[in-house]
Amino acid sequence: MTEPGDVPPEVLHRLRPICLGLPESYEEPAWVGTRWRIRKRTVAHVRTVDPGHARAVDVDRPTCLLTFRSPPDEIAGLVASGHPFYKPDWSPTVLGMVVDDDTDWDEVTELLTESYCLLAPKRLAALVDRPGPAS
Structure with missing residues (x-):
């Protein structure tokens, strides 16, 4: 089983400026891992899961997972694109992604900004300041 401080420091180092740069957001320990909130709503939650402890994603080694809110139409498109995205079964508006060496941090910034704004x-x-539609 994972411990509350199990998220790799380099992942927290990347997520903190994104999440804490949003107005009035704050960080706190979650039941496992770390989460960022606005008021009492969770904008993002990151944790590491061990094999056999992830319900929505099949992992064969300890894996860092990030969950956040997203509009349902965006969730469908991202999940259909495959790795690193997956759909947790416990909420229709939550999207998950595997955080690994291939993570696109610009995309994470956009996704977490959208989660915050929701x-x-x-x-x-x-x-x-949200990115506008592509010209």
């Missing part, structure tokens, strides 16, 4: 009060979400 959960934050409108006043705070309006303060966030």
